[in-house]
Every structure is written in C-alpha cells, then in structure tokens.
Amino acid sequence: MTSPTVVACADRLEHAVRDRTPIEKLTASFPDLDVEMAYQVQAEVARRREAAGDPVVAAKLGLTSRAKQAQMNVDEPVYGVLHASAIHPVGEPIGVSDFIFPRVEPEIVFRLGDDLAGPGVSAADVIAATDSVSCGLEILDSRFTDYDFTAADVIADNTSAARVMVGPVMADPRDLDLALVGLLLEVDGEQVATAAGAATMGHPAHAVAIYVNFLARRGAHLAAGQLVFSGGLTKAVPLAAGSHVTATFAHLGSLTVTGV
Ligand code: 0L1
Ligand code: MG
Numbered sequence: 001m002t003s004p005t006v007v008a009c010a011d012r013l014e015h016a017v018r019d020r021t022p023i024e025k026l027t028a029s030f031p032d033l034d035v036e037m038a039y040q041v042q043a044e045v046a047r048r049r050e051a052a053g054d055p056v057v058a059a060k061l062g063l064t065s066r067a068k069q070a071q072m073n074v075d076e077p078v079y080g081v082l083h084a085s086a087i088h089p090v091g092e093p094i095g096v097s098d099f100i101f102p103r104v105e106p107e108i109v110f111r112l113g114d115d116l117a118g119p120g121v122s123a124a125d126v127i128a129a130t131d132s133v134s135c136g137l138e139i140l141d142s143r144f145t146d147y148d149f150t151a152a153d154v155i156a157d158n159t160s161a162a163r164v165m166v167g168p169v170m171a172d173p174r175d176l177d178l179a180l181v182g183l184l185l186e187v188d189g190e191q192v193a194t195a196a197g198a199a200t201m202g203h204p205a206h207a208v209a210i211y212v213n214f215l216a217r218r219g220a221h222l223a224a225g226q227l228v229f230s231g232g233l234t235k236a237v238p239l240a241a242g243s244h245v246t247a248t249f250a251h252l253g254s255l256t257v258t259g260v
Pocket of ligand 2: 105138231
C-alpha cells in the first residue's frame with residue numbers, strides 16, 4: 001500500500017503543476033521525507049500520469065555537473081523521468097506562463113539501441129549500447145517557492161522536469177570523445193557560459209553508467225529506444241518571454257528555445 005505521506009506529497013505536487021503555483025517545500029511539512037521516500041513520491045506521480053495516458057519515454061539525470069550542484073546547493077546526482085508530453089518540438093516557442101520558474105540548461109542526449117542493465121555497467125558499456133547522441137535543451141520548472149529545495153524535495157518533484165528538446169543531429173558516440181565536446185550557451189546573443197562534456201562527472205557516459213547501476217539496485221533498467229538526458233553541463237538560465245536561449249555544441253549542432 002502506498003504510504004499516506006507519499007500520497008499527500010504526490011497530491012501537492014500535482015496541484016502545483018496544475019495550478020502553476022509554487023508550494024512550500026515538502027520537507028517543511030514532512031521532515032521525515034528522505035531520498036528513498038522521495039523516489040516513491042516521484043514514482044507515484046509518474047504512475048498517475050501514465051494512468052492518464054502520458055507514458056514515460058525518457059530518463060533524465062540531474063545535478064551531474066559541479067555548476068549545477070553549486071547553483072542548487074545539492075551535491076549529489078538525482079534522477080527523474082520524462083513523459084511523452086514533455087517532448088517539445090524544436091522551433092516551437094515555449095509559453096513561459098505555462099510554468100512557475102522556467103529555466104533552461106544544455107545537455108547531451110543518448111538514444112539507446114540496446115537495453116542497458118546493471119550492476120557493473122561502465123561508460124564503455126553505455127557507449128556500446130548507444131545508437132546516437134544529440135544535443136538537447138531541458139526546460140526545468142521547480143514547483144517549490146523561491147526555487148528552493150533539498151535533495152529529497154527535488155527528487156519528489158521529478159527533478160524539476162518540465163520540457164525537453166532534442167536536436168536533429170544524430171552523431172555516433174564511437175566517433176567522438178564526448179568528454180571533449182565543447183558547448184557555448186548564449187542568451188539573446190550574449191555568451192553566458194561555456195563547458196565541455198567532461199562537466200558531467202568526467203564523461204557523460206560515466207554519469208549514465210552510474211545511473212544504470214543505481215537503477216539495478218532498484219530492480220530497474222533502461223530499455224532500447226529510450227532517450228537519456230545526461231544532465232546540465234552549465235548552470236540553468238531563466239527563460240523569459242521574448243528571450244532566446246541557444247546552445248551550440250561541437251559536432252552535435254545547435255538548439256534554440258524562445259520564450260513567449
Ligand atoms: O536536470 C536537473 O539538473 C534537475 C535537478 C536540479 C533541479 C533544478 O535545477 O531545477
Ligand atoms: Mg537537466
């Protein structure tokens with residue numbers, strides 16, 4: 001049976017998304033909410049969305065770079081899921097009023113060709129199981145007042161997942177050193193950050209391997225065909241109406257999101 005705390009937290013998060021209104025962080029009302037229970041809350045909200053016809057189609061890693069960990073004051077990676085409704089068409093603007101605190105971050109996206117199951121998965125195993133890699137943008141949205149949370153809060157909140165975009169270039173990861181793939185992030189033509197793939201735990205495939213081994217401890221795995229967002233390479237930048245955020249990657253092309 002799902003615990004009353006998990007149900008109550010899932011209810012609050014669902015209402016926050018529906019009403020586009022921030023809520024007090026869950027740990028303020030439920031001080032016993034730990035990381036383990038937070039993943040149960042995340043799974044409960046995902047289960048409800050799937051039951052409503054919105055399947056999980058991708059996985060996401062969060063807080064895999066020091067830039068992101070420092071920005072959010074949480075020093076461990078966190079994991080979430082992406083539903084079909086989260087995949088946003090490239091070139092279509094994002095209505096910022098659909099969200100509470102929309103922010104954007106650049107990521108490297110893996111498209112799996114084979115199932116990936118731990119334990120003992122290495123970065124080389126991840127590369128071997130990957131069909132292609134692309135550039136991506138994640139549009140985050142925290143459901144918590146002042147975008148302030150603990151690790152347990154943000155895990156329960158499905159790691160602030162809101163929307164994602166995937167670039168059209170599909171590169172073979174065997175042809176690239178993903179650790180050295182460079183990235184330039186611009187807001188309205190102004191450079192705001194630079195990074196390389198190594199920002200995500202030394203190598204994006206290493207970050208994915210750690211995630212797959214985490215899943216194995218929970219009796220889960222990644223399936224062929226899934227997309228995996230490997231985590232923001234830079235800190236996230238706010239998305240304002242009328243502004244354009246562009247990420248340009250070496251070898252993987254570029255993506256722009258426009259706020260309206
Ligand atoms: O994708 C992420 O890094 C999500 C975890 C951090 C939460 C956030 O920045 O909203
Ligand atoms: Mg992210």
